[in-house]
Amino acid sequence: MSEATTRPTAQPVDDLLPSLDPLLRAWLPRRRWFAGKGRPVTGFTLESVTELLPDAGLLHLLVRVHQPPADEEGPGDRYQLLIGTAEAAAPHLAPAVIGHVTHGPLAGRTAYEALQDPRHSAVLLERLRIPGALGALRFHRGPHGEVPRDLPPRPLMAEQSNSSVVYGDTLIAKVFRRVVPGTNPDLELPLALARENCDRVPTPVAWFETRESDHTAPTTLGLLQPFLKGAADGWDLALKHLTNQQDFTAQARDLGRATAEVHTALARALPTVTYTRAHIEQLAASMTHRLEATAQQVPALLPHVPGLRSAFDALARLGADGRTWQAQRIHGDLHLGQCLREPSGAWKLIDFEGEPSRPLAERRLPHPVHRDIAGMLRSFDYASPQSDWSRSCRAAYCDGYAQVTGTDPRTSPVLLRAYETDKAIYESLYEARHRPDWLKVPLAALQHLAE
Template identity: 65%
Template sequence: MSEAMPEAPTRSAVTGSPGLLASLDPLLREWLPRQRWFAGKGRPVTGFSLVAATELLPADGKLGLYHLLVRAHQPLEPVQGTVPHPGDCYQLLIGVREALPPRLAPALIGHVHEGPLAGRTVYEALYDPRPAEVILEALRTSARIGQLRFERREEIRPDLVPRVVTAEQSNSSVVYGDTFILKLLRRVLPGTNPDLELPLALAREGCSRVPPPTAWITAEPPSGAEEPYVLGVLQPFVQGASDGWELALRELAKGEDFSAEARALGRATAEVHTALARALPTVTLGHHQLQSMVAGMTERLEAAAQAVPTLRPYAPGLHSAFEALADLAREGHTWTAQRVHGDLHLGQCLRSPSGQWWLIDFEGEPAKPLAERRMAQPVVRDVAGMLRSFDYAAHSAGGPPAPEWAAACRAAYCSGYAEVGGRDPRTEPVLLRAYETDKAVYEVLYEARHRPDWLPVPLSAVRRLATGDS
């Protein structure tokens, strides 16, 4: 049971708190790199700077709560052309207690030995129901606390019991009473975040394939020189929903056909794309834009081939995928581009018990700059991501690879897309092959660096794409 519901916090920003950050510094250096959502793995943390600190519950009480935006300074990887930056900014919710009860042991950050929190224990506050209730209450009351802004579109009940989602994610989530889910972004940037922007636009269009934002959290930058930071989004929780990736693996392990679900998912994707095209501007990609796109794909291939020797024999064939697109650009071919999901795969989809598919997590690829994630793209970009996801599932169910299963899913997905979108993605084979190739090259580099045992999965696609086979 959680403690009594707190009133909306009214604390103010802790301005200029070098003592607070200095006391947490040695603990954060150990704890932060171990988190799934920490982007700078493999590079030492050399220091921290405070972007903003807000006291949500007084630290001198039984339970304290700090909201921190902290910049982690790390040496940059020696990548040619990398522009130095001041370090990634992370959102932290730090709970403060004299000692942790056993139920909070997994949330421990450490024991503070000096500074304003000396003698106290600090921990990841999202594991504790009361701090999670504080956040929901601030959203429910549209609170303004220091630089934090809590805004909502709809009413929120005050008596929803929170539970943290413990599955590994690139962000953090809390479910409130099977009614809402709050996604807290961990690595944050100033500017319009597509994870709020696109679902809001889709909600205005009445699109039923994306849970509409109920409320959100932003932070005003302390200097006023930057745009606000988007920190979190509260959306309806799809109770009893199945994760698309897990569902596909279960069906494949049982030998069940997944084509009907793939077709329905293609229809859902096209509905979202159609709504986005109505809600936000579209552009035409001409010769210059397409050549720039091809140059980026080529550069990524060359860098990956340099880093992964097993990719090099296939590089000439993969180059031909990009050269074919460049040839069409030179001939005057154009494509319509619009806002898209940007990182679409089975794990970004939910199937409700009624059979409806939902698309979630519109943040885009977190490693890419925010401006790039918000650029208009051909819809085939999303389609290629999903086709690669079917291929991954076919190699991941625990048995032998199932290329026929993947091929059936890919065909059904494209057919379903055409039923709603009016155009089958396979009718643009040059563009589709280029985007699939670009995605497979990214996968090869990722697996070589992080999961070498998985490298055969994208390499099997590389062999196919290098020969131009569908």
């Protein structure tokens, strides 16, 4: 596919970042996707600025954020910002306002989150529709699906580690906020699954990226996928059934089958490895380290540390005794909220980027499939901790998985317990940082796992 190169209009940038600096210091820490909460921002470095459309007041920025003490170990986190500017923001854009710029090239204008503005979201779709280069950005089209013109944009308000815009109930764009060098698994894995004709995952139709140089790997910035109109979020669906005291085992069993189909296709599409003694001992050691580090940040975890460590010690002993497992690329952060049930009843898996707080290289490592399965089992417990409903769903999910693969994940209880414990430890840190009122949910599970 040929790609045209487009030069952006020159943009005076010498004073751009200093003029935005005080606004970003106040605005960034309040974003859900900002990873440096609780640490002061000491400065910014502007890595690139691109006008997505000349004279439209729409800027794409890659900004390095400097914060202690992390800067002692690296250059700081890099964020992707799309900023719109206007003399005055329209009333419907009031929640998106970053602030009023008092000096520099944008003096006298109001800066705001551009993806909340339908005019600017439409520009992003047009850029994704036509492959090519624009400043530091590269736009690509895949062989799957079309990108129609003039689809009305609708931003999604529920932001996590990314920002999303739906176009005409046909396509959805996902823009990653904290970006790191390399291909994001949320692009890599769905493209690999498409090559295997696996229809359990929406296939990207377009994406965009940047490169440090011609000799470095591209950094994925965002992608465009089919929007599953009318699909129900798995978490919301489970809670609805639970609230209405309805059985959910049939849906859980179907979800187990869907997970198994995705795992089987990934094993065909990408290389697999065998976890031998060295791998297993390293895995157990990393889990133990994560436990001890988390307990220092979540003191309520401290009484359970000895019991939880036993789960990882048991795994290490199995490795020492010669037990092995096949490892492959997996989802990496599988839970009910990453699953959509279409009106037809078919389950689709989404959001393959893995746990965003972990390094990209770690998220791309092969693991036994039990890691994904443990994540889903934890999700059933999140909906209804330690209940008959949860136990029935967990069993049905594993039954469905075994029907496809011929292997029941419960036949590896030590590995499953270790991954489930590790996941609950991750959850406890997340809840302590972002939703303290929810901390009791993973803590209850950790108490049970420790026993």
